[in-house]
Amino acid sequence: MKTKRLKKWDLSRLYAVVQGIVVGLLAGVVVSFFRLLISQGLKLVTWYFGQAHEHWWLLIVWVLISLGLTLILGRWLKQTPDIKGSGIPQVEGQLMGELDYHWWPVLWKKFVGGVIAIGSGLFLGREGPSIQLGATVGQGFAAKRHLTGVDRRIIIASGASAGLSAAFNAPIASSLFVLEEVYHNFSTMVWITALASAIAADFVSTVFFGLTPVLHITYLRALPLSQYGWLLLLGVLLGLLGRLYQIVVLRVGSWYSKLKWLPDDYNSIIAFVLLIPIGWFIPQILGGGNSLIVSIGGNAPTALVLLLIFVLRFIYSMMAYGTGLPGGVFLPILTLGAVFGGFFSQLMVTWGLMPAAEVPIFVIAAMAGYFAGISKAPFTAILLITEMVGTLHHLMPLAIVSLVAYMTVDILGGAPVYAAMLDRLLQHRQQTQTTPLKQISFPVFVESSLAGKQVREVNWPQGALLVELQRGEKVLIPHGDTIIRVGDLLVLNVESRTLRAVRQAMKQLVGD
Known part of the structure; x- marks a missing residue:
């Protein structure tokens, strides 16, 4: 009598999912605390500038505090250059095998440096640093488990997905962003690990911040088909502005290097000091822009005010990012898109070309379009904004604006901004080991x-x-x-x- 051989179970995917969940939980805790401390820092800075109206000498204290923070952060930037900027190019470089770094100093210096830089009110985003924090948690996990090669890269990618998920409460878009923009790999093992990690991190973040979507914007009705022509025009304008953004953000660092009287690692003093007029006159626009987006979506100011805010945030965000401080451009890009979408639609309302009730839809669509053009990741842009806003009713306007903005930037010769940043980083990086x-x-x-x-x-x-x-x-x-x-x-x-x-x-x- 022949005995049937039992087929051996393949548990590799289950094991990958379990590892992804563990990394997601760890990264979710780290990034949630990171996000919480930044929000508390912004509240403190807003209160501080409010007090400065009654006690002008607090502005002198701010300059002294800025000098102290500049010395601390400048020293860290010099010791550990991989904490500079967004962190997404560094993670992409790791996954491509073109660079590597020690995970522990990057983890704690990026965490503390990001809280200081972003929590102080500078126009920097928490999402890029959150991605690097999550990826670095994954790197640490891989080091403890002695994982190498492809297995190590999958865990790092899952940590990056978890970091963005915890920052935005958008697990599906976070997984897609890592696959589409950072890792460029859609294999089964990669995406199931990244998705498991993102879901676990989103669960942790929800415990911290609740179930309300990060950019919860309500509107009364769907966009009528008669208004879809304006979406095409909006997409073209966002594409043109997106190409301008790419050009400036890739060059601003070299502009700072021309300041011979100030070492590159200590340029942040300029950003800290020039924040004073913003904090004095319009403190409500400080920070990455999360609350500003929600306020514009709920009750947009006039077109002239929005145009002024767009110009100010564009210039100041470039100044802040160019210093190399630990902070990203992810949320500032969404904020600029929302502000321009508000400006465009309010202009249409003023000219009698659309009702005011449709302004929130253009705000939402412009966020996706601006990010899709600059990052050249349209699928991520559509899913990300959909998850962050919390409704599918605007899906078609999002898709149209994103596609048109993407094609406009592509025709103008624009490359994905994070890939271009990585190329710049690798060109100037001196490989010591x-x-x-x-x-x-x-x-x-x-x-x-x-x-x-x-x-x-x-x-x-x-x-x-x-x-x-x-x-x-x-x-x-x-x-x-x-x-x-x-x-x-x-x-x-x-x-x-x-x-x-x-x-x-x-x-x-x-x-x-």
Whole structure:
């Protein structure tokens, strides 16, 4: 009598989900405290400038405090340059295998530095730092579990997804953002781990902040079809402004470097001091802009006031980001989009071209459009704003504005802003320690010249070796006669000295 062999269960995905949940819970706690301290800091700064109207000498104290914070943050920036700015380019560089850093100093310095910089009222966002904090938590988890290679990168990606989810309470969009914009990998193991991590982090954040969507904006009715023409115009204008934003944000750091009298790591004194007139006259627009977006969506001021706010926030957010302080552009971009959407629609109302009840819809759509154009991640923009606002009624206007803004920026030659930031970072980064060999991966797209070819027929870049081919749920060891198909994930070992050249060559081959 023959006994039937029992099929061995494959628990790899369950194990990945469990790991993702653990990382999500840890990252959710870290980012929720980060978010809470920033909100309390903004309340304290708003109160402080209110008191300064009665006690003018508090402005002198602010300058002295700014000097002290500048010295502390400048020292940290010099010691640990990976805490600079948003943090998203650093995470993307990690996942691409082009840079790495020690997780613990980045974690605590990014946390404290971000609370100081963003909580002081500067026009910086918490979302980029939250992504890096989550990714760094994942990196620490991977280090404790002795994970390496692809397994380590998946955990880092899941931590990044958890960080954004905890910051925005948007687990689906957070997972998609990491896959679409940061990791560029949609394999099953990556997305289920990232989604599990994002859901766990969202649960923790909900315990801290409740169930109300982060940007809860209510409106009375859906947008009539007769008003859809204005969405096209709005998308074009957002695309033009988005390209301008890309140009300025990528150059502002070099403008600061021309200030020979001030070391680069201590430029933040300029941002802190120039915040005084904003805090004195209009403290309600301080910070990343979360409360400003909600107020505009609920009761938008006049078009002239909104135009002034847009110009001020554009200039001041550039000044703040250019200093290199730990803070991002994610929420400031959404805020600028909301303000411009309010300005555009209020102008239409003034000219009698639309009723005032439709202003909130244009505010919401403009947020998605501006982010879609600048980041060139339209799917993330649509899902993110939908989750943050908490309703699907505006989905079609969001999609139209996002697509038009994206195409406008693309026609003007704009690249995804975070990828461009990473290129700038890698160009100026001095590698002090490198490993002789790194592993990177590339998905094969429909337009790729590799599709349908045998491995031996491909002129692979010098310094690269194809070691693995992932096809759906299968992992193949490639041979010369292995045929490459659309959707395959190519895993290569690359010499560190040729990493950038290989990456550029592979982008051409895979059709990215």
